[in-house]
Amino acid sequence: MSMLTTEASPSIRLEGKIHANLSVAELVEQAIRRNEAVLAKNGALRATTGKFTGRSPKDKYIVQEKSVADSIDWGAVNQPMAPEKFEKIYQRLLAYLKNKELFVFDGFAGADETYRLPIRVINEYAWHNLFVHQLFIRPTQAELANHQPEFTVICVPNFKIDPQEDGTRSETLIALSFEHKVVVIAGTHYAGEMKKSIFSVMNYLLPDRDVLPMHCSANVGDDGDVALFFGLSGTGKTTLSADPNRRLIGDDEHGWSDRGVFNFEGGCYAKCIGLSQEKEPQIWEAIRFGSVLENVVLDDYRKPDYDDNSLTENTRAAYPVDNIPNAVIPGVAGHPNVILFLTADAFGVLPPIARLTPEQAMYHFLSGYTSKLAGTERGVTEPEATFSTCFGAPFLPRPAHVYAEMLGDKITKHDVAVYLVNTGWTGGPYGIGKRMNLTYTRAMVRAAIEGKLKEVEYTTDPIFGLSIPVECPDVPSEILNPRNTWEDKEAYDQKAKELAQRFHDNFNKFTGVSEAIRAAGPKQ
Known part of the structure; x- marks a missing residue:
C-alpha cells in the first residue's frame, strides 16, 4: 500500500x-x-468520454x-x-x-x-x-x-x-x-x-x-520575434501557431511578465475534426504513441477518421509540445512584436484581416467576439455568436478590467502591432457562406508577422471602422473586403449592422471604460 x-x-x-x-x-x-481505451493505428491512445464531450x-x-x-x-x-x-x-x-x-x-x-x-x-x-x-x-x-x-x-x-x-x-x-x-x-x-x-x-x-495570464498561442521566429494568437477554442490558435517556419512556444495558455512570454503547459490540446496531413502536417505528425485521442472515431482497422463527427465536433488530440519538431523547450521567449486576435465570425461580415489602433485593440480584447463552435460546450450544436471578454471569460476569475489594463499597458510599453483575423465565414453567414480558406489565412498571418502589412494601402470599413489592407501577398485582393464576397450586398449590409448592434449591446456592460476605447467600436 x-x-x-x-x-x-x-x-x-x-x-x-x-x-x-x-x-x-x-x-x-x-x-x-x-479497458479504458484502445490503441489507434498511429500509436495514439483513443478514449471516449460518454455523454459529456465538452466543458460544463x-x-x-x-x-x-x-x-x-x-x-x-x-x-x-x-x-x-x-x-x-x-x-x-x-x-x-x-x-x-x-x-x-x-x-x-x-x-x-x-x-x-x-x-x-x-x-x-x-x-x-x-x-x-x-x-x-x-x-x-x-x-x-x-x-x-x-x-x-x-x-x-x-x-x-x-x-x-x-x-x-x-x-x-x-x-x-x-x-x-x-x-x-x-x-x-x-x-x-x-x-x-x-x-x-x-x-x-x-x-x-x-x-x-504583475504577470498577465493569456488565453493565446505563441510562436517565435529565427530573429526572436514573438507572435501571440488570442482566441477561443476552435478559432485557430493551435493550427496557426504550428508554423514550420517558426518555433512553437505553446498552443493555448501563456503568461507575459517583465521578462517576456512563457507557456503554462508542456503539451498541446488540438481540435482535430477535419484534420489532414496536407493542411496541418505538424499536428498530424505529432499524434503518435503517447498521445491521447479524445472522442475520435476509429475505423475497422483502428485508423483515426478525423472527418467523422458522430461522437462530437469537439474531437481532440493531446500530445507533448516537443512532438512539434521546432518547439521551444522550455517554452520561454521575449516580448511580443505582433498580436493577432482570432475570431470565427459566424455572421460572415468581418474582414479576414484588419489592422487595429491601440484603442480598437482594447475594444476588441474586451469584447472578445467569436462564435462558440459545435461541441466545445454542452448544448452547442452549431456556431453561436458570442462575446467572451478577453477571449477567455470562462477562465478569468478576476474582473475583466484587471486583464485588459495589463494588456493595454504592455502593448504600449513594447509597441506591439495588433491585428484582427477572421477565421470564420466568408461570402455569407454560417449555412450560406463557407469557412475561410486556411491557406489564405496562413498567408495573411505570415504577412502581418513579417511586417509586410505595415506599408500597404488600407481602406476603412464604414460600419466597423476597421482598417482593411487593399492587398496582401499570396491572397486574392477581392476576398480582403468581406462585402465583395457576398452576392447580395444589401444582405451583407443588413447582417453587418446586426452584428455591429450586438457589439454595442455587449459593450454597454462595461463601466469605467474611456471614451476613446468606447468610440473605437462599430459606428452606430
Whole structure:
C-alpha cells in the first residue's frame, strides 16, 4: 500500500493502490489493461468520454471563501459556492478516495521557473493521468524528488454529486477552492476540465505578481520575434501557431511578465475534426504513441477518421509540445512584436484581416467576439455568436478590467502591432457562406508577422471602422473586403449592422471604460 500527502492540502491522504508518476508506456498499458481505451493505428491512445464531450461551464463554481471573496468577479461565469456546501462535498470525497486505485501526476504549470506553480493531479483513470502527463510540464527526476505541490486537482468522474443534497445544478461539478488549494472535478470524463481548471488558478494568482495570464498561442521566429494568437477554442490558435517556419512556444495558455512570454503547459490540446496531413502536417505528425485521442472515431482497422463527427465536433488530440519538431523547450521567449486576435465570425461580415489602433485593440480584447463552435460546450450544436471578454471569460476569475489594463499597458510599453483575423465565414453567414480558406489565412498571418502589412494601402470599413489592407501577398485582393464576397450586398449590409448592434449591446456592460476605447467600436 502506498501513502501520499500534499503540503498544499494535507487533508488529502491517499492510502489505496497508488500509481505515482508512471511513465507514458506504463500509463498506456494500465489504460488498456483496465479497458479504458484502445490503441489507434498511429500509436495514439483513443478514449471516449460518454455523454459529456465538452466543458460544463454551468457546473463550475468557486468557493466563496473570505480570502478571495472581494477579488473574484462573481456571476454566471464565476458562480459562488458556499464554503459549508463545499466542505460537505470535500469530506465525502476524501472518504471516497480511501482505498481506491488511483493515478497521480506531479508537475508544474508555467515554463518560467520564477512564476511556475507546482501541481498534483489525482485521477481515477489511467488515460486521464496520461493526458495530464502530456499536457502539463513534466519534472526532471531531481525536481520530482523535491516536488511540493501547491495546488491539487482531483478528477473523479465516478464520484456521485447529488444536486438536491449538494446544492448543485446537476450531477457534474467543477469546484475550485483557493483556501484548500484544490480543484474537484466530478461527474464528467471530459479531460479538458483538468487543463482549464489549472488555467483558472493561474489566471487568479499571476496578476498579483504583475504577470498577465493569456488565453493565446505563441510562436517565435529565427530573429526572436514573438507572435501571440488570442482566441477561443476552435478559432485557430493551435493550427496557426504550428508554423514550420517558426518555433512553437505553446498552443493555448501563456503568461507575459517583465521578462517576456512563457507557456503554462508542456503539451498541446488540438481540435482535430477535419484534420489532414496536407493542411496541418505538424499536428498530424505529432499524434503518435503517447498521445491521447479524445472522442475520435476509429475505423475497422483502428485508423483515426478525423472527418467523422458522430461522437462530437469537439474531437481532440493531446500530445507533448516537443512532438512539434521546432518547439521551444522550455517554452520561454521575449516580448511580443505582433498580436493577432482570432475570431470565427459566424455572421460572415468581418474582414479576414484588419489592422487595429491601440484603442480598437482594447475594444476588441474586451469584447472578445467569436462564435462558440459545435461541441466545445454542452448544448452547442452549431456556431453561436458570442462575446467572451478577453477571449477567455470562462477562465478569468478576476474582473475583466484587471486583464485588459495589463494588456493595454504592455502593448504600449513594447509597441506591439495588433491585428484582427477572421477565421470564420466568408461570402455569407454560417449555412450560406463557407469557412475561410486556411491557406489564405496562413498567408495573411505570415504577412502581418513579417511586417509586410505595415506599408500597404488600407481602406476603412464604414460600419466597423476597421482598417482593411487593399492587398496582401499570396491572397486574392477581392476576398480582403468581406462585402465583395457576398452576392447580395444589401444582405451583407443588413447582417453587418446586426452584428455591429450586438457589439454595442455587449459593450454597454462595461463601466469605467474611456471614451476613446468606447468610440473605437462599430459606428452606430
